[in-house]
Amino acid sequence: MEESELFTQSRHIITTCAQVGLSIAGAESLTGGRFVSTLVDVPGASAVVRGGLITYATDLKSRLAGGDADQLEETGPVDEVVAAQMAAGAARECVADIGVACTGVAGPEAQDGKPVGLVYTAIAFAGKAQVSEHHFAGDRGTVRNLTVAAMMSDLDDFVARLAFGPAGNDAEGS
Numbered sequence: 001m002e003e004s005e006l007f008t009q010s011r012h013i014i015t016t017c018a019q020v021g022l023s024i025a026g027a028e029s030l031t032g033g034r035f036v037s038t039l040v041d042v043p044g045a046s047a048v049v050r051g052g053l054i055t056y057a058t059d060l061k062s063r064l065a066g067g068d069a070d071q072l073e074e075t076g077p078v079d080e081v082v083a084a085q086m087a088a089g090a091a092r093e094c095v096a097d098i099g100v101a102c103t104g105v106a107g108p109e110a111q112d113g114k115p116v117g118l119v120y121t122a123i124a125f126a127g128k129a130q131v132s133e134h135h136f137a138g139d140r141g142t143v144r145n146l147t148v149a150a151m152m153s154d155l156d157d158f159v160a161r162l163a164f165g166p167a168g169n170d171a172e173g174s
Contacts, residue, residue: 009152010042013159017048017098020163024155025094026052027065027086027101029077030119034148035100050096055086061103065089076112077103080120080131087124099124100155102147107140119147123158130158 017024026036036052039045053064058077061067066089067082075082083103091099104119105111117136122129132154136146 006038006149006152007041009156010039010045013152013156014039014042014045014048016159016163018044022048022098022159022162023050023096024048024098024100025050025090025096026151027061027090027099028052028054029056029061029086029101029103030106031102031144031147031151032056034144035102035151038148038152050094053086053090053093061086064093065101066092076114078105078111078114078118078120079103080122080133083120083122084124084129084131087122087129088127091124097125098155098158099129100151102151104134104143104147106143106147117143119143119150121147121151121154123154125158125162130154 028035033054039049055061055065058072061077062069062072065086067085071081083101086101087099090101101122105114105116107116110116119134119136120131122131134150136143
């Protein structure tokens, strides 16, 4: 996804959240803050974006984002449960309605037996989380960029469903 497309999608997310009074926070690992940075490129984002946690180190996934230490020990940081816990932790710690998180392997080498390109993204809202598993191909930069694009796309769809009902994006054109 090109930067102009990301900006357009970010603007749509910010506008929709502002209209319905929702706030967003992020917990990012492999993207190192790019997700929240992309959101705040939109003028007026401060009405929606509460903040973000950069939890690149495994211990910070627990200490800052509320990931269960036993879970992290058992599965490692690249795990769907960890992603869900990070999203919920971002929402809780930043006092936001929606938490969005990512954890994965950008490369250049596998990590803890997990292949390069394996990424989990999660969205937490109202005590529940939805997690997506991705298998991205490409170099380190490509995996990181594709992760941000996936987070934006998932969040855009999620926010549209919250704001406009099950029809989501289709409803806004009506």
